[in-house]
Amino acid sequence: MIGSLVSTGRRRKLAAGQWRATIVAAAIFSAWVIYANLFTISDPLVLGILFVSGIYAIMFVAIGATPRAPDRVPLYDLALSAMSIACGIFFFVNATAIADRISLLEPFTPAQFFFGTALMLLTLEATRRTTGLGLTGVVVLFLAYNWFGYLLPPPFGHGVSDFSYLLDILVFTTDGIFGVPIQVVASYVFLFVMFGTFLSMSGGGEFFFNLAALLTGRTRGGPAKIAVISSGLYGTMSGSPTSDVVATGSITIPVMKRLGYSPRFAGGVEVAASTGGSAMPPVMGSAAFILAEYTGVAYNDVVVAAIVPAMLYYFGVFGQVHLRAVKYDLRPSDSEIPSVGQTFKTGWVFLIPIIGIVTALLSGYSPTFTAGFGVLTMLIAAMLMKRTRLSLWKIVEGLGETTLRILPVAGACAAAGLVIGGLSMTGLGMKAANVILVLSNENAILTLVIAAIVTIILGLGMPTPSAYILAAVLVGPALAKLGYPVLQSHLFLLYYAVLSALTPPIAVAALAAAAIADEDPFKIAFTAVRLAVVGFLLPFAFVWNPAILLLGDPLANVLAVSGGILGTVAIAISVEATYGARVTGIERILLMLGAVAAITPMTQVSIAGIVLILAMLVRYAVLLKKQGGTLGTVSNAE
Structure with missing residues (x-):
């Protein structure tokens, strides 16, 4: 019983060619996250849309549906990955229209309803694969309350909420999937995980x-x-x-x-x-x-x-x-x-990025800048010693591995956004x-x-x-x-x-x-x-x-x-x-x-x-x- 609640999908051991392609794709995604956070001023809705769709596209390839999922990527997972990309393209292309629409008053177009519903279902499946049935069940329970809670007596009931109302709040605003949890993960959490990845690889x-x-x-x-x-x-x-x-x-x-x-x-x-x-x-x-x-x-x-x-x-x-x-x-x-000499002979280089992060934090810099600075100092410090030095391919692997490590956190936080949006709504x-x-x-x-x-x-x-x-x-x-x-x-x-x-x-x-x-x-x-x-x-x-x-x-x-x-x-x-x-x-x-x-x-x-x-x-x-x-x-x- 407990095992079924916490069991997640299996991270696939892809064939060499597929694994390299996945790592490269994940590394490109990591590079985009760095660029979006440190070199541009991104609209929170656009950042959330691109981050979620990109993460889901990689997730359905990298993580199987069950603990016994085969290493070969089945067609249905490729279809889910493609649907994630399609949702991202739709929301990105229509980001201005979505941001300008008046929530709860303007009806959905058929395309908005379709892609919004698809993204909500993709989020539930992503949550199940990365965190298990426990969190997924909680999210479904809250969604059911949001949808059918009007049937409950006071004080637990709430006003009538049809599915369109629910979809509007949870998908087409920054109060749901694209809310605070995913915004945090898409910014400094991702960069701090990247820091930890390069620290470990070095x-x-x-x-x-x-x-x-x-x-x-x-x-x-x-x-x-x-x-x-x-x-x-x-x-x-x-x-x-x-x-x-x-x-x-x-x-x-x-x-x-x-x-x-x-x-x-x-x-x-x-x-x-x-x-x-x-x-x-x-x-x-x-x-x-x-x-x-x-x-x-x-x-x-x-x-x-x-x-x-x-x-x-x-x-x-x-x-x-x-x-x-x-x-x-x-x-x-x-x-x-x-001995002390053996420990610090090469290990001293790892003190540089840690001191850098602490100094940046205490100096009042933002967590996003601090994390980015930590990644940069980590890479520079690793280059100082032959034993810790990372090759170009190792850096690509580190970028890709960062994306793969963030998958469970992203799945959990996107689901948490659904819960927060529903709670604020009801x-x-x-x-x-x-x-x-x-x-x-x-x-x-x-x-x-x-x-x-x-x-x-x-x-x-x-x-x-x-x-x-x-x-x-x-x-x-x-x-x-x-x-x-x-x-x-x-x-x-x-x-x-x-x-x-x-x-x-x-x-x-x-x-x-x-x-x-x-x-x-x-x-x-x-x-x-x-x-x-x-x-x-x-x-x-x-x-x-x-x-x-x-x-x-x-x-x-x-x-x-x-x-x-x-x-x-x-x-x-x-x-x-x-x-x-x-x-x-x-x-x-x-x-x-x-x-x-x-x-x-x-x-x-x-x-x-x-x-x-x-x-x-x-x-x-x-x-x-x-x-x-x-x-x-x-x-x-x-």
Whole structure:
């Protein structure tokens, strides 16, 4: 059942000639995206039309209809690709007429009705192939509500909406398919994915792994710590927990298993580490760009606000991994750990584009310019060393691979546009907000709890951008009605959209790890949830105390960051029930209370919590010193 919800079409392994032709076509499309974003001022409607039609034309060739689709491209997929191109040509040629027409008043011509309906159906099929039945079913459900909702009693019903009304809003305006999600994907998301593609092709993934191994490989639990650091570094570029698990987990999970780590623990570490990458600046995955565009908050402000929570998330995962390694005496890696010289001999070139991106963002440049600048500096940096240098054909491959990597995100965001357009048309978002407020009796904390649960449910089996978008339009208004600031409330929703990737029962990231670890995905998911427990608590913390997002005065920010660090340590010790020796139940409760107090916005209470945690940590250090730092070991982790 779960497999059918998350299974997608199969990416074809085309014959050599067909593959080269597809890569070249995809590379030309990438080159057009660069030109359209950096060298022209494109009309949003025209950009959306050309982007969607081009993506669909490549998608139906590159991705089969089912997981068992043949490598040979069947005639019906060629027909779908041709129809995508035809839709693009029609909408592009008639873009001025479409932009000038008065929506809901001017009737459709037969050609407009035909191509509009075709594009909507192509979007549903593209969504099914790239994201599975889960998101597709949600979109179809919303479309059915938009079309037949007038049959429902108040307050859930709405005015009569025939199909033409629906088609007009969802296809012939920038409120539907060509709305904010696809506009974001067609601009800086595409360019940041391109940056990540060239970084990976030049050997950046290997550099991140070696850097993580250099830092932690010789410590107890080293391989698991390598997974945490390397997955976080890679994840901020990839923006997809599932692809991060596949990319880095294929290396880290077998190493952990070989050194005696249980498959469950190895998979759980990789899933928890990979999932957090979508909340790690500077890139944070495509959902962060959508958040900035949807809320009107500058992306630079989003990045700065997200720094401390992301670091606390990984500090929490790292801390629990360390304590688990101490508890079970997990060995360091027996493989050769690279030296500083080996790591940076060629790896130093990868620091140039990363520093360039961060500098451009902090200097106030737009995300689109920043991403384009990152791609340019990445290509220049790669040319500095023979080992990282890319040939002309490799650059073409990188451009083409960027288009192929963006296919699932584009499919999900086009579908999300259908949902957003329908919600704005029927007012369902405000109705859902009212239902949430009734259920919570407008209690602030209970509303946040319901918002978190709803967001996780919406995100089960869905890409992070789709989960966030659905939560933003359905749950966001409820938080706004209670007066929660925009940035805090939407980062709250984004975090739970991200965490839905590791949350049972679907946990798509755990499904990816299960295939590598050869373990039950449910066991991996539950282990990942335990390791990521700080991540589930963080959103409540930064909504309660905005200084954790560096939104307070200097003293408040310092106290919040200090309290967050010590609170994370306290939670890790409490959850793992060890600091190097057994922690009693009373001590675990005290640690949790201290963690809550440490991150409170009330200065005196925060200082008291910090002092309590410090006192307990000093006590544990003294006890460990008396015991000689030893601990009886357990046979295996979980």
